[in-house]
Amino acid sequence: DIQMTQSPSSLSASVGDRVTITCRASQSISSYLNWYQQKSGKAPNLLIYAAYSLQSGVSSRFSGNGSGTDFTLTISGLQPEDFATYYCQQSYSTPRTFGQGTKVEIK
């Protein structure tokens, strides 16, 4: 199975900050990498697919980058509604696996 490792596990940031979350795969997954946002008590929401493609309706504050084993999710200009947990997920092979999550908290 492909292991997905996110860093950091949590971070504190202020409104307006630029935040970057990293996701590393245990083997090359090309660009088969998706990002989800999950707010407390809610279902996850797709943000980015295929490493950098922004899902329809998602704010352009969110951007994704990377290929191979190393990927990033960047939030430019953090807004109050962005405080949540973020997960990466690989779609290169079955079983589909998620990172452990990165919780973005208010500083």
Add this chain to the structure above:
Amino acid sequence: VQLVESGGGLVKPGESLRVSCAASGFTFSNAWMTWVRQAPGKGLEWVGRIKSEGSGATTDYAAPVKGRFTISRDDSKNMLYLQMNSLKTEDTAVYYCTTVNRGSGSYYNNLFFEDWGQGTLVTVSS
């Protein structure tokens, strides 16, 4: 798109439970569907997937549930099911059904979980 899970509840270890997902707002018969679960306070875990009938309705499962869980669908009712047998305490989780979509062009094989239900809680405890 609307996905509504139901059927969760409290069961004892070793018992069975079937959870359902009612789909609307899209052509369900053409859709690949998945189940994803989340144990309390933990991250997301892929449970399994069923393809559309047109793609053979084949299924794949995560190792921890293979042989115990079965995903099925009834396209005439726009319903997705997860039959869970021989339940263990570690199966306690919120179970989400999701649609599966794919990228375009060179990313056609990139599958992602596009729409999610609100989840149904399954608690396995004696």
